[in-house]
Amino acid sequence: MKKIALLGNPNCGKTTLFNALTKKRNKVANWAGVTVEVATAAYSKNLEIIDLPGCYSICHADTSGAIDEMIAANYLFNNKVDFIVNIIDSSNLVRSLYLTTQLLELELPTIIIVNKVDLLKNTTINIESLAKSLKPYAIISACTNDPKDIINIKHMLENKMLNTQKQKLKPILCFSDEIKNCIEKVQQSLALDEAEITASKQAIAINILSGNKIKNIKTESLYNTLDACRKKLQIESQEDMDIVIAQARYDFIKSIMPKIEIKQKTEKENDPVTKRLDDILTHKYLGIISLMCIMYFLFFFALSTASSVQQLFSNIGEVFLITGTATILNKLNSPDIFNIFLIHGLGQGITTLLSFIPIVFTMFYSINFLEETGYMPRAAFVTDRLMRILHLPGKAFIPLLIGFSCNVPAIIATRTLETKRDRIIAGIMTPFMLCNARLAVFAIFASTFFPTYPSVIIFSLYITGVIVAIITGFILCRFIIPGDIQPLIMELPPYQIPKQKTIIANSLTKTVKFCFRVGKYIVGLSGIISILSSVSYEYHGATKTLLEIIGANITPMFNGIGVSNDNWPASVAIIAGIVAKETVIITLSQLYNGSLNNITTLPSDFWAYAIDNIQNSFMLLVPFYKASHNEINSSLQANLKMFFTNNSNVIAYLFFNLLYMPCISTIITFAKETNWRWAMFSATWSLSIAYLIASLILKLTNMATENILVISVTVIAIALNIIISKRIAQKEIKNESGHEFNSN
Amino acid sequence: MSINNLKPGSRATVFGFNQGSCTYKQKLMSMGLVPGAEFIISKLSPVNDMVEIFINGFSLILRRSEAEILKIDKVCM
Numbered sequence: 001m002k003k004i005a006l007l008g009n010p011n012c013g014k015t016t017l018f019n020a021l022t023k024k025r026n027k028v029a030n031w032a033g034v035t036v037e038v039a040t041a042a043y044s045k046n047l048e049i050i051d052l053p054g055c056y057s058i059c060h061a062d063t064s065g066a067i068d069e070m071i072a073a074n075y076l077f078n079n080k081v082d083f084i085v086n087i088i089d090s091s092n093l094v095r096s097l098y099l100t101t102q103l104l105e106l107e108l109p110t111i112i113i114v115n116k117v118d119l120l121k122n123t124t125i126n127i128e129s130l131a132k133s134l135k136p137y138a139i140i141s142a143c144t145n146d147p148k149d150i151i152n153i154k155h156m157l158e159n160k161m162l163n164t165q166k167q168k169l170k171p172i173l174c175f176s177d178e179i180k181n182c183i184e185k186v187q188q189s190l191a192l193d194e195a196e197i198t199a200s201k202q203a204i205a206i207n208i209l210s211g212n213k214i215k216n217i218k219t220e221s222l223y224n225t226l227d228a229c230r231k232k233l234q235i236e237s238q239e240d241m242d243i244v245i246a247q248a249r250y251d252f253i254k255s256i257m258p259k260i261e262i263k264q265k266t267e268k269e270n271d272p273v274t275k276r277l278d279d280i281l282t283h284k285y286l287g288i289i290s291l292m293c294i295m296y297f298l299f300f301f302a303l304s305t306a307s308s309v310q311q312l313f314s315n316i317g318e319v320f321l322i323t324g325t326a327t328i329l330n331k332l333n334s335p336d337i338f339n340i341f342l343i344h345g346l347g348q349g350i351t352t353l354l355s356f357i358p359i360v361f362t363m364f365y366s367i368n369f370l371e372e373t374g375y376m377p378r379a380a381f382v383t384d385r386l387m388r389i390l391h392l393p394g395k396a397f398i399p400l401l402i403g404f405s406c407n408v409p410a411i412i413a414t415r416t417l418e419t420k421r422d423r424i425i426a427g428i429m430t431p432f433m434l435c436n437a438r439l440a441v442f443a444i445f446a447s448t449f450f451p452t453y454p455s456v457i458i459f460s461l462y463i464t465g466v467i468v469a470i471i472t473g474f475i476l477c478r479f480i481i482p483g484d485i486q487p488l489i490m491e492l493p494p495y496q497i498p499k500q501k502t503i504i505a506n507s508l509t510k511t512v513k514f515c516f517r518v519g520k521y522i523v524g525l526s527g528i529i530s531i532l533s534s535v536s537y538e539y540h541g542a543t544k545t546l547l548e549i550i551g552a553n554i555t556p557m558f559n560g561i562g563v564s565n566d567n568w569p570a571s572v573a574i575i576a577g578i579v580a581k582e583t584v585i586i587t588l589s590q591l592y593n594g595s596l597n598n599i600t601t602l603p604s605d606f607w608a609y610a611i612d613n614i615q616n617s618f619m620l621l622v623p624f625y626k627a628s629h630n631e632i633n634s635s636l637q638a639n640l641k642m643f644f645t646n647n648s649n650v651i652a653y654l655f656f657n658l659l660y661m662p663c664i665s666t667i668i669t670f671a672k673e674t675n676w677r678w679a680m681f682s683a684t685w686s687l688s689i690a691y692l693i694a695s696l697i698l699k700l701t702n703m704a705t706e707n708i709l710v711i712s713v714t715v716i717a718i719a720l721n722i723i724i725s726k727r728i729a730q731k732e733i734k735n736e737s738g739h740e741f742n743s744n
Numbered sequence: 745m746s747i748n749n750l751k752p753g754s755r756a757t758v759f760g761f762n763q764g765s766c767t768y769k770q771k772l773m774s775m776g777l778v779p780g781a782e783f784i785i786s787k788l789s790p791v792n793d794m795v796e797i798f799i800n801g802f803s804l805i806l807r808r809s810e811a812e813i814l815k816i817d818k819v820c821m
Contacts, residue, residue: 250781488810491803
């Protein structure tokens with residue numbers, strides 16, 4: 001199998017080309033230890049295309065930089081890549097060619113594709129003279145949106161593959177004779193294990209000379225040679241080697257530029273629309289306000305679209321997977337254990353997953369939309385100063401904001417952060433953002449117990465979430481995983497109108513990926529809880545489900561946060577809420593009315609029931625149509641008032657619900673993005689914080705004495721958690737410095 | 745001279761680097777900020793601690809404090 005590596009700057013249209021070439025037959029390879037996805041796809045029987053992360057350079061001084069670039073560089077130096085396709089953004093020729101000069105040194109057959117030529121306004125590019133300057137590499141011009149160009153590129157790939165089987169290519173060296181001399185010297189004294197290192201000696205020599213480390217290559221023996229070279233060159237230039245080499249590359253590019261790029265206008269200034277928009281969007285005060293407005297409208301769109309469709313999705317699940325299977329199994333007279341497993345385990349599990357799909361999709365869509373417009377770097381510009389208090393880059397603000405709608409896509413959005421440390425910190429902070437599912441629970445409680453000022457309660461819950469997140473972030477970045485903030489160098493691309501087709505296709509693939517990667521765990525875990533709530537036993541003279549028995553027995557644990565023993569449904573609801581926060585209300589209303597019942601009676605005519613149910617959920621898609629939930633709510637409200645005896649208990653319960661644990665889907669997503677240890681930390685950390693805050697509230701309002709014990713226990717738990725996780729973090733850092741970024 | 749001494753709209757060239765992170769320096773160079781490169785300061789935002797520069801046809805943002813690593817010369821117009 002031969003490998004073609006696709007390389008280019010970020011945003012050069014690389015992935016679009018990849019999709020066009022492979023017709024999306026891509027599979028995603030996950031990289032050990034990090035969650036940067038590198039897509040690979042079979043192009044033909046014996047040809048594989050690898051879409052490497054976008055990068056500006058493949059030379060790196062150490063491993064402290066961005067994960068994405070490291071992966072691209074390590075892949076090229078440590079894997080057998082047979083061909084390179086380099087995509088160049090024609091509106092950013094100079095910078096794109098900097099990467100090209102490095103790629104050409106690899107001595108691999110390379111095709112260079114000049115992209116986005118159709119978008120050029122005031123300049124024309126002379127492809128032939130570019131080809132001449134970079135001889136003997138094939139150059140073709142292409143705009144990835146045109147199918148003709150794709151066919152052209154395909155021809156090129158196929159022909160080129162055939163013609164350059166074993167032929168060694170002469171690389172272009174943009175260096176002066178002195179530097180060339182040094183490169184040769186280093187090359188000669190390099191002792192390489194041929195089996196392991198496949199990259200060209202020359203490229204390795206240049207990298208070593210500029211002081212870069214390459215994985216699997218030891219440079220200790222070269223010390224004398226390097227020193228001699230440095231001495232020789234530094235007398236002439238008095239600069240560090242990497243500067244000399246970078247400068248040489250840029251000098252070479254500048255020297256060929258006049259022949260390649262023909263400008264109609266003398267000075268190319270920034271796009272005027274972009275400039276005007278940036279006056280507002282990156283304004284010192286208006287910037288943050290407009291960020292909030294943009295995000296608000298985005299959430300509004302995503303949530304209102306998703307919530308109407310969500311009902312449809314979960315109804316489809318309920319009708320077909322739960323009631324449907326139940327009807328069939330009932331007719332078949334299958335054994336009970338089998339029924340419980342299929343209906344409650346699998347059916348309920350998949351239904352939980354189904355209800356997540358709309359919100360995950362619309363959030364992916366919105367994030368993708370924002371990314372495509374080019375606004376994201378502006379958001380980082382505005383929030384960077386704020387986030388630096390937590391030693392996080394400005395980009396980390398986005399996942400936290402997304403957390404207010406749903407924590408799951410928010411955790412996935414932490415992927416835009418450059419280092420693993422940033423991803424972990426942002427991922428642990430995110431669940432404290434009051435998500436929409438929890439809001440539904442709090443709204444009912446607040447309107448029941450505090451009818452005169454429900455918004456004050458809700459608002460203080462929001463604020464508490466944010467404050468806890470900040471404190472958590474602070475503790476994480478100061479004590480648990482201390483680290484320096486990454487320096488910021490970010491391109492501000494001109495604004496663009498996003499192409500709907502690409503965004504939708506992109507969000508769809510991401511959603512499907514989410515379903516397969518995270519979905520199986522969500523189905524499994526929520527299935528288990530659902531089975532618990534359906535298996536019933538005789539208990540103290542009454543038939544009760546396992547979940548109720550567990551709930552009744554663990555209620556004393558929640559005494560400290562104001563749940564009395566009579567109010568055991570509240571503690572069952574806490575457990576049920578781990579599956580998905582909105583189930584807290586459903587569980588409470590069912591338990592107060594008697595017992596947990598997922599399916600009371602099977603409908604006599606399944607199809608009539610199914611059609612009726614689906615029709616109703618379609619009605620919800622019609623704007624302004626509201627189903628009447630009032631009846632359920634009023635009986636629930638009466639019950640709530642009966643069981644929660646005083647308001648301070650309610651407040652403690654609400655704050656506990658806000659903080660106690662991310663829902664299963666969030667935990668799993670976080671575990672998949674980092675690892676299970678950090679997911680466990682996130683869960684236990686939030687649980688102990690929730691205990692602490694809830695019991696503090698009781699203490700302050702009730703002056704209950706037994707809470708002192710609870711408070712001191714939780715404080716000890718928190719301290720232990722910090723100490724243990726700090727050790728884990730140190731171990732992880734130690735392990736990773738050795739064999740990080742191992743490719744397959 | 746440092747980037748923070750300049751006013752928005754002024755032109756400058758890089759002539760070297762102060763001591764600092766090697767990765768950062770290399771990243772700056774890969775974006776075109778090598779000795780001899782000319783750029784325009786488009787925006788200085790002390791509130792956000794950001795500086796926006798225009799080089800080789802694209803805009804780049806840097807933190808003001810970090811951009812101190814660049815030794816620059818003002819270009820008279």
